Amino acid sequence: xxxxxxxxxxxxxxxxxxxxxxYAALDTVNTLSPQGCRMSWMSPSYVLQSGFDRxxxxxxxxxxxxxxxxxxxxxxEVRSLRGTPVLFIPGNAGSSxxxxxxxxxxxxxxxxNPYEVSSEFRAKRLRPLDFYAVEFNEDLSAFHxxxxxxxxxxTLRAIDYISSLYPADTPITILGHSMGGVVGTGFLPHPKxxxxxxxxxxxxxxxxxxxxxxEHIYSDNMKILLNDSTPILSLCGGATDLMIxxxxxxxxxxxxxxxxxxxxxxxxxxGSWTGVGHREMVWCHQVRWRIARAxxxxxxxxxxxxxxxxxxxxxxxxxxxxxxxxxxxxxxYPEGAHIxxxxxxxxxxxxxxxHTYLLPVSSSAAEDHDFMLYVSQGSIPPTSPHNPLPLxxxxxxxxxxxxxxxxxxxxxxxxxxPSLGRTFPVPDEGSDESEGVVVFQTHVPTGIMxxxxxxxxxxxxxWVVGGFVPNESIVVHSGMMAVFLSPISTDVSSKALRTNVxxxxxxxxxxxVYKTKLRISGRCVASDSLLPPLLQYTSHPSETxxxxxxxxxxxxxHTHASAPFVSSCHTxxxxxxxxxxxxxxxxxxxxxxxxxMWATLGRWGVRYAAPAASWAVGVVGLLLHDxxxxxxxxxxxxxxxxxxxxxxxxxxPVTLVTAFVISLVPLPSDMWIxxxxxxxxxxxxxxTLLVVTGLVTVSWWVxxxxxxxxxxxxxxxxxxxxxxxxxRGASALVSLGLICSLILLVVPWQVGFLGCWVYQxxxxxxxxxxxxxxxxxxxxxxxxxxxDKEDQHSPQPSPTPATLVTPTGNSDMxxxxxxxxxxxxxxxxxxxxxxxxxxxxxxxAGLTTPFNGDHNVLYVVPFFVLVxxxxxxxxxxxxxxxxxxTSKTIQPKPRWTMLLLVAVTMLWGAxxxxxxxxxxxxxxxxxVVAWVMRRQW
Numbered sequence: 001x002x003x004x005x006x007x008x009x010x011x012x013x014x015x016x017x018x019x020x021x022x023y024a025a026l027d028t029v030n031t032l033s034p035q036g037c038r039m040s041w042m043s044p045s046y047v048l049q050s051g052f053d054r055x056x057x058x059x060x061x062x063x064x065x066x067x068x069x070x071x072x073x074x075x076x077e078v079r080s081l082r083g084t085p086v087l088f089i090p091g092n093a094g095s096s097x098x099x100x101x102x103x104x105x106x107x108x109x110x111x112x113n114p115y116e117v118s119s120e121f122r123a124k125r126l127r128p129l130d131f132y133a134v135e136f137n138e139d140l141s142a143f144h145x146x147x148x149x150x151x152x153x154x155t156l157r158a159i160d161y162i163s164s165l166y167p168a169d170t171p172i173t174i175l176g177h178s179m180g181g182v183v184g185t186g187f188l189p190h191p192k193x194x195x196x197x198x199x200x201x202x203x204x205x206x207x208x209x210x211x212x213x214x215e216h217i218y219s220d221n222m223k224i225l226l227n228d229s230t231p232i233l234s235l236c237g238g239a240t241d242l243m244i245x246x247x248x249x250x251x252x253x254x255x256x257x258x259x260x261x262x263x264x265x266x267x268x269x270x271g272s273w274t275g276v277g278h279r280e281m282v283w284c285h286q287v288r289w290r291i292a293r294a295x296x297x298x299x300x301x302x303x304x305x306x307x308x309x310x311x312x313x314x315x316x317x318x319x320x321x322x323x324x325x326x327x328x329x330x331x332x333y334p335e336g337a338h339i340x341x342x343x344x345x346x347x348x349x350x351x352x353x354x355h356t357y358l359l360p361v362s363s364s365a366a367e368d369h370d371f372m373l374y375v376s377q378g379s380i381p382p383t384s385p386h387n388p389l390p391l392x393x394x395x396x397x398x399x400x401x402x403x404x405x406x407x408x409x410x411x412x413x414x415x416x417x418p419s420l421g422r423t424f425p426v427p428d429e430g431s432d433e434s435e436g437v438v439v440f441q442t443h444v445p446t447g448i449m450x451x452x453x454x455x456x457x458x459x460x461x462x463w464v465v466g467g468f469v470p471n472e473s474i475v476v477h478s479g480m481m482a483v484f485l486s487p488i489s490t491d492v493s494s495k496a497l498r499t500n501v502x503x504x505x506x507x508x509x510x511x512x513v514y515k516t517k518l519r520i521s522g523r524c525v526a527s528d529s530l531l532p533p534l535l536q537y538t539s540h541p542s543e544t545x546x547x548x549x550x551x552x553x554x555x556x557x558h559t560h561a562s563a564p565f566v567s568s569c570h571t572x573x574x575x576x577x578x579x580x581x582x583x584x585x586x587x588x589x590x591x592x593x594x595x596x597m598w599a600t601l602g603r604w605g606v607r608y609a610a611p612a613a614s615w616a617v618g619v620v621g622l623l624l625h626d627x628x629x630x631x632x633x634x635x636x637x638x639x640x641x642x643x644x645x646x647x648x649x650x651x652x653p654v655t656l657v658t659a660f661v662i663s664l665v666p667l668p669s670d671m672w673i674x675x676x677x678x679x680x681x682x683x684x685x686x687x688t689l690l691v692v693t694g695l696v697t698v699s700w701w702v703x704x705x706x707x708x709x710x711x712x713x714x715x716x717x718x719x720x721x722x723x724x725x726x727x728r729g730a731s732a733l734v735s736l737g738l739i740c741s742l743i744l745l746v747v748p749w750q751v752g753f754l755g756c757w758v759y760q761x762x763x764x765x766x767x768x769x770x771x772x773x774x775x776x777x778x779x780x781x782x783x784x785x786x787x788d789k790e791d792q793h794s795p796q797p798s799p800t801p802a803t804l805v806t807p808t809g810n811s812d813m814x815x816x817x818x819x820x821x822x823x824x825x826x827x828x829x830x831x832x833x834x835x836x837x838x839x840x841x842x843x844x845a846g847l848t849t850p851f852n853g854d855h856n857v858l859y860v861v862p863f864f865v866l867v868x869x870x871x872x873x874x875x876x877x878x879x880x881x882x883x884x885x886t887s888k889t890i891q892p893k894p895r896w897t898m899l900l901l902v903a904v905t906m907l908w909g910a911x912x913x914x915x916x917x918x919x920x921x922x923x924x925x926x927x928v929v930a931w932v933m934r935r936q937w
Contacts, residue, residue, distance in 0.1 A: 004645050007697055014694025021605030025242065028602045032513060032556050033239035033267070033275035033545075036425025037284035042104030043071040046097070049132070049161070057157040059150065062845040065158050066096050068131040070107040073114050083127035084170065084299030085162050089134055089155060091178020091201075092142035096133035098177060101283040103131035106292035126300050129292075134158055137844040141179045142206070143833035145213025146854065147841075148179065152186045163192050173298050175291070176201060177282050178244070181234070185221050188228045195231040195298050195307045197291060197315075199281045200241055203234060205248035205566055209610065209913040210833045225252055231260035231307045233315055235287065238267050238543075239558055240275030245607055247510050247563035250542060260308040265560075268317035268544035270414040271386060271433060274425040286430050290314050318413030319541055324382045325412065332396050332404040334358060334452045345467035345497070345582060346373075349530070351391065351458035358398070359451040359466065361444055371395070371407070371451050372497045373440040373466035374531060374581065376417060378458075380440050383412050386433035390457040393464060395440055397448040404452045411441035415579060418548040420532055437531060439579070441498070443471070463530050465497065465581045473500035473575070476593075480507055480680045483514075487594035492518075492578065495587060501576040503593070508539040508574050510563035511607065511681065513599035516555045516576075519590040530581040533588050539574035549578070549588060556599055564607055564674030565911045608688055611673065614909030614916045615692045616699075616826045618902045622655070623647055623696075624819050625898035632895065637815040640822055644697055652693060659685040670911040699825055707765035714766030736864060740857040748854035750835040756863040757824045763867060764821050767814045820866055823920070830917045859917070862925040897923040 029035065049065040074082070086106075088099035110128045112118040117128075134155055141147045159172060171194035176184035181201025188196070203225065206214045225232065236249035251261045266276040272286040281287060294314040301307040312323040337356040340346060346357050359371075378384065378391030396404035414436040418424035425431065444451070453466055478488040483506060492499055506514075520533065533549035539559035547555045562568035578588050623643045631637045638646070663685045666677030673688065675681035743749050834854060904919040 004641065007641075007645050007648050010648055010690070010694040011697040011701065012694075014691045015698060017691045018605075018695070021601055024598055024602030025605045026602075028239050028242070028599065029275075029277070032558055032599050032602070034423070034425060034427065035240050035277060035280065035284075036274040036427060036430030037276060037280055037286060038430050039428070040101040040105065040283045040285045040288055042100050043073075044097070044100040044104065045069045045071050046133075052158060052161045056161055057154060059154040059157070063137065063151075063154050064096075064135040065161070066133050066135060068099050068103040068133060070104050073107050073111050074128070081130050081165055083129050084173070085130045085132060085166060086173045086175060086295050087132045087134070087155070087159065087162065089151075089174065089176045089180030089184050090136060091176070091180045092140055092207075093138045094136070094177060094180060095138060096135035098282045099131055099133040099175075102175065102288045102292050102295075103129070105285075105289045106131070106296055109289065109293060110296060121296070124297075124300070126296055129295055129299065132158070132162055138840075139844070140833070140837045140840055141183075143208045143210060144837040145211045145215075145217055147837060148183060148186070148214065148217055151183050155183055156187050156190075159187075159190065159192055171299070173197070173295050175199070175295070178202075178278065182217065182221060185224055185232065186217060188224045188230050190230075193230055194301070195233070195311065197233050197235070197294065197311070199235045199287075199291075200237050200244060200246075200249065200276075200278050201234060202244045202248035203251055205245070207244045207248070208833055209911070210830055212914045212918075215912065215914070222252065225261065226254060226257075227259070229259055229304050231304050231311060233260075233262045233264065233311045235269075235281065235291075235315070236263060236265045236542075236560070237276035237278060237281055238265050238545075238560065239603075241278045241281075242606065243278035245510065245560070245563060247560040247566050247568075250540070250560065253569070260304060260311070262311060262315070263542040264315050264317045265543045267546070268319070268542070270316045270318055271431060271436065273416045273546050274430050284430075289433075316413070317542065317544065318411075318415070319544070321409070321412055322382050332406075332452065332454070333402055334396075334398065334404055334450075334454075337452065339450075345465060346453055347530075347581070348455070348458075348464040350460045351455055351462070351464060352460045353458055354454075354456045357453045357455070359453070359468075361448050361450060361468075368471055369468040370441050370443055370471045371466070372469045373453060373464070374497070374579075375438040375440075375462070375464050376530065377434060377436070377462040378438065378464075380412060380438045383414055383438050385414065385436045388434070389462050390459055391462045391464075392456045393438075393440075394454045394456070395442065396452040396454065397445055398450040398452050399447055400449055402450070404450075407442045407445070407451075409440050409442040411439060413439055415439055415534065415536070416546050417531060418534070418550075420529065420550055424546075424548045441469075444468075465530060467497055467582070469496045469498045473502045475502045475504065477505055478503070479505045480678075483593060484595055484680060487517075487592050489590060489592040491589065492591050493521075493587075493589045494578075495582045497580065497582055499578045499588070501578075501591060502573070503575075504573040506574065506593075507572055507678065507680065508559045508561040508570055509678075509681075510558070510560050511600065511603050511684070513556055513558045513596045513603060515594045515596040515599075516557055517552070517592040517594075518549050518555070518578075518588050519592075520549060520552055521587050521589045529586045531579060532586055534579040536577040536579065537574065538577070540570050550586075554596075556596055558599070558603070565670055566674075567669050604684065608673070608684070608910075610913055611910030612688060612692050612695070613826065613829050614905055614913050615689060616696050617823070617830075617916050617920065618905035618909065619647075619689070619693050619696050620819075620823045620826055621898045621902040621905065622651065624823060625895045625902070626651070627816070627819050628895040628898065631812065631816070637812040637819070639815050640700055640818045643819065644700065648693065648697075652690075656686045656689060659689050671907050673910055696822070696826070700822060703761070703821065703825060706761060710762055710765035714762070717766075735868070736861070739864060740861070743857050743860060744855050748834060748838050749856055749859040750831040750838065750854065752857075752860035753824075753831050753863060754828070754835060756860065756867050757821075757828055760817070760821050760824055760867045764814070764818050767817070824863065827917055827920055830913060858925065859921050862921055862928050865928045866924065894927050897927060 047067040047069060049067060052060060052065045054060045090096060090098050106129045110118060110121050136151055139147050141151055162172060172192050173194050174184040174196045176198045178200050181198030184196050206218055232251065234249055234251050236246045238246050250263045254261050266272050266274060266287055276284050276287060294311055297310045298307055301310050309323040334356045337358045339358045342360045342362055346359060373393060373395060375393045377389045378393065379388045380393050395407050397407045398404040416431060417435060417437045455464060474490060474492060476488060476490050482488055492501055535547040535549050535555060537545045537557045540561035543560060545557060559574065561570040580587065627637050627643050660682055662672060663675055663682035664677055669676055673685045675684065739752060743752050901919050901923045905916050909916040
């Protein structure tokens with residue numbers, strides 16, 4: 001009992017670790033990326049497109065197509081088509097009704113009042129939108145590649161049907177949520193598709209990697225994303241999205257190409273500035289109205305370039321200049337301008353009227369300073385909040401002759417302006433369309449003597465602040481080991497409008513969460529601070545996060561720039577920028593950076609949950625290797641409990657060290673744990689292996705609990721008579737043929753594997769010792785009275801130890817079958833997702849639904865041979881005994897195959913989960929074939 005104490009401790013430790021990882025991941029939404037979304041409201045109605053029937057596609061009996069109408073806004077004839085078509089494609093377990101939030105916003109923007117077109121859209125001659133949505137009956141498409149193919153086939157025919165209802169040159173905009181974005185990307189290029197907007201779509205890494213067909217779909221989509229000319233924009237929710245890792249939402253880079261690809265995180269989306277959950281992405285008001293507005297204007301765009309301009313206008317993250325920005329070439333003479341003393345900032349609270357202000361450029365400012373301007377609630381054309389004040393600002397550079405020309409910025413974007421004393425983002429409310437501060441930053445050209453700021457149409461609301469800021473950053477060269485050992489800090493004392501701090505050597509990886517502490521001098525008071533200190537954290541060209549710094553409480557920062565199993569060029573370095581209007585009462589003095597381990601653990605749990613199931617198969621493979629080695633050398637198979645105890649006490653320490661060493665090797669991102677040799681992640685593999693070993697132990701305890709009632713049931717049903725295996729060979733062949741036929745024609749192979757597992761569980765629970773006749777043993781006949789007396793007195797062969805299996809042999813076979821049960825138990829989660837898809841589809845489409853690619857009987861035949869008493873009661877045992885008894889000849893050893901399974905599982909199983917079941921099938925299949933061949937020989 002004392003020898004198994006480490007085993008019990010490890011099992012309990014693993015359960016505690018899983019619980020901690022789970023709660024750390026859930027806490028992410030509250031501590032790392034809180035959500036501030038306003039609920040959207042609508043008055044929906046749905047019109048079934050009955051004309052899209054089986055004459056268009058045989059899938060019409062399984063799926064359906066609907067047209068959305070906003071009740072009370074679009075007229076009384078809901079079936080009439082009024083404008084440009086938009087097709088919404090739902091994702092995994094999604095519904096066509098999810099289109100209602102975006103469709104309702106588009107209607108209520110186009111119509112200022114019921115049945116009354118807004119003057120803005122009437123002036124632009126824009127047409128309304130007809131929102132269609134495909135209904136997939138909540139299919140689980142994330143787990144099954146064939147389901148994705150079927151959905152793509154149906155959607156293609158739906159596009160043809162929709163196109164038939166409109167003039168020939170009418171474009172269609174595609175909106176895809178989650179896996180719907182994968183479907184919408186998969187049929188590009190298409191002559192009718194104008195643009196694709198995806199929401200929370202995992203473009204580069206499948207969220208569930210149990211099906212080989214999904215990998216083929218993703219491989220084909222990657223070629224489309226890199227080469228097709230159709231504009232594609234991907235909206236990502238960030239860490240708030242707990243259903244997919246948002247690093248997979250980032251579109252691949254197409255450097256040097258004219259192909260339009262944009263990735264926009266909701267935390268950087270102008271006017272949103274919040275993390276958005278996976279399901280919330282379709283109804284979050286701060287996001288949905290911008291998608292609707294972009295869709296409205298895409299209908300009038302006639303080229304991919306024009307459509308890219310529309311997308312960049314309404315779905316901006318501020319990392320590039322506005323697409324409609326134009327630098328004025330006309331001259332401006334600032335007559336009657338207000339000249340500020342050198343070195344002072346321009347600060348206007350509640351300005352009125354139209355005025356021009358001149359800021360002299362000193363010699364130092366001309367060399368290493370930029371000019372920066374803030375405009376609150378107004379505009380620096382073309383950038384502004386959605387409903388701006390009349391206040392407008394323009395910036396010019398003036399030479400000696402006061403000839404002023406417009407300056408070209410390298411930063412022109414909208415940033416949030418959080419209110420003092422309120423949480424940011426505000427829960428269940430978020431930001432308003434009219435909120436925000438426009439930021440303008442430009443280099444000071446050579447020869448410029450004055451910067452002219454022209455204020456127009458101010459009405460006493462808003463404010464304007466401008467001045468010169470250093471164009472150099474504070475650079476902190478500390479590396480990763482330094483920040484892990486102790487916090488790193490730097491002084492950032494500055495009254496500048498913007499202060500930059502760079503960390504070029506620190507990792508920008510989704511597995512790490514940094515804790516940032518900033519010391520604030522004085523106390524931020526709402527009456528004194530126009531813009532209290534605002535921290536901007538940037539780690540990727542598409543990802544930015546904003547944090548108000550109104551107290552000395554720490555800030556948690558994270559990134560999706562790089563991650564396990566995802567190739568990225570942005571693995572190191574990130575920037576901090578502190579925006580402020582420079583009041584003396586509220587300024588940042590000091591910055592300290594460290595690792596937040598609780599939030600970091602939450603990131604690990606989300607990304608290594610599926611790989612843990614794959615590695616568990618590798619651990620069981622090592623257990624089988626050691627058990628079969630004992631059979632070959634000592635002639636006995638230990639029990640599963642003994643194997644686990646021996647493994648934990650002797651092999652596990654060596655395995656943990658080996659895993660640590662392998663993690664130091666710079667392997668490709670799709671191998672091992674995807675850390676590419678980073679030293680700080682080298683312990684992740686060992687920790688994962690330790691937890692997985694404990695989970696394997698716990699799973700065996702669960703199996704023992706399941707077998708206990710089955711054992712009691714088997715005793716009551718023990719009246720059945722056993723039959724010799726030789727007499728059941730024909731029936732076993734018939735059973736195998738029937739099962740294979742059923743899998744080929746009706747059910748997927750996963751159903752057959754589930755049946756094998758259930759039978760193996762019952763078989764192990766009801767095992768009873770019985771003599772088993774091994775292969776190639778002659779049983780003498782009993783002579784009859786009328787037979788030759790000479791035959792009766794002839795010497796009869798006596799049973800030898802190799803003839804009948806002793807009770808010890810029965811125990812060995814029982815132990816071996818339990819080892820195989822443990823292996824099948826950990827293979828079951830790899831087959832269960834597709835099994836769930838099949839069961840779910842039975843309720844929506846019946847048995848007629850094709851499951852192409854899931855009727856391969858070779859996946860289940862080895863397991864059928866293993867669990868059927870006529871075939872597999874002692875096949876591996878006889879092979880092992882044969883190896884042991886024929887040591888003079890070279891024999892293939894079954895434990896070697898387990899090492900192959902372990903190698904494949906550990907190296908590739910974390911990324912390509914489906915290869916684990918493939919490898920197990922091949923390894924056990926080869927064992928069955930070798931046994932049959934040996935039996936024939």
